[in-house]
Amino acid sequence: MIIRQGFKFRLDASDAQSARLRVLCGHARFVWNQALAKCNKAADTEGEYVPRYETMAKWVTAWKQEPETEWLKEAYTDNLQQKLKDLDTAWQRYFKKVDGSQRPRFKKKGKSRDSIRFVNFQKYCRIDNRRVKLPAGLGWARFRKSREIVGTTKNCTVGFEGGRWFISFQAEREVPEPVHASTSMIGVDMGVARFLTLSDGTFIEPVSAFKANQEKLARAQRALARKVKFSANWHKQKAKVNRLHTRIASLRRDTLHKASTQVSNNHAMIVIEDLKVGNMSRSARGDAENPGVNVKAKSGLNRSILDQGWHEFRRQLEYKQAFRGGEVLAVPAHYTSQTCPLCQHVSPDNRTSQARFQCVECGFRENADLVGAINIKARGHRVLACRETGLPDSVRQEPVRNREEVAPSAAPAASGIPHRR
Ligand SMILES: [Zn+2]
Structure with a gap:
């Protein structure tokens, strides 16, 4: 089995190297934006189709011949x-629609x-202890080698983030x-109040440093305005x-890595919900027929869902x-938060609040996130046993009010009428 792993370090580029890197990034950004503009045009006229890489590569060859873009000849192909x-x-x-991917966007200089x-x-690069040799007129540059590259x-990627250059080696x-050391199976529910809840009852809280830094960022942005x-x-x-953006991103990555390592160390089979975060963000806005309900509360919730970086x-x-x-194993998310284990x-009424679950039929009570995790694990068992793909089509087409759409008890949704999309 082949393992691919990235090793990322700070790159200490000299002034001349920084200048050269900025030029190279500029070339790449120019080509991305030009090609994207042409793709957008094609997408608007031909629907769900845009030219593929081979065609785009020919555009670049042509641009190098045109007088106003012939400076692209200087670029590193x-x-x-x-x-x-x-x-x-x-x-x-x-x-x-992989992981709710957004349409590609134009790259703005500095943004x-x-x-x-x-x-x-x-062939073109070399590593010598703490130095790397790069082509395109860059030469040798030092990087802060904090661990061995295995x-x-x-290939390697050089990027500019939060005012600093980084280099990431893909090895x-x-x-x-491998054979997993454990044989256990666990259901994982990802939530807002508790970042992760496992079906065995353990849970991981979101990091508080994350929130503190976000508040700092909001203040810094207001000051900027x-x-x-x-x-x-x-x-x-x-x-x-x-710098704050970079700090928040690395905090988030750190938390996610700790959590994923912990869960992966202990369980051979991990069952998670197949969430469509992209859809969830859209549903809040609604459309002309069906204006979004509770948009404000949900946009806050969605933001923090996305923040937690589920994907x-x-x-x-x-x-x-x-x-x-x-x-x-990713299982369909329908009703995992409304089903009594x-x-x-x-029933949506089983969910008395964001945090509590109480079955209206048998009275079973438990933390709502734990109920979710237990149901996810049970669904995982069924998928493995009989390849259940979810619920019957007739049910699946029904608008589903899943956990994320359950509003706090004071909101209109508490009447028990699901928010229809
Ligand atoms: Zn029950």
């Missing part, structure tokens, strides 16, 4: 090709995270097919905002399980 491949992937993910990828690492480096290694745009103070404040968590679980020889009675 591999970087441009990789950007186009990324764009191609982004479109395909969007069309296939989007800039990056370039160097492929054929073994395996053969296949591959061959390992024997009061400054004269592009003034010296504005730039200073802008850098502060960017990232699933991604981490999947690769960690593959690494250990375990498995991740004791008598199987399904």
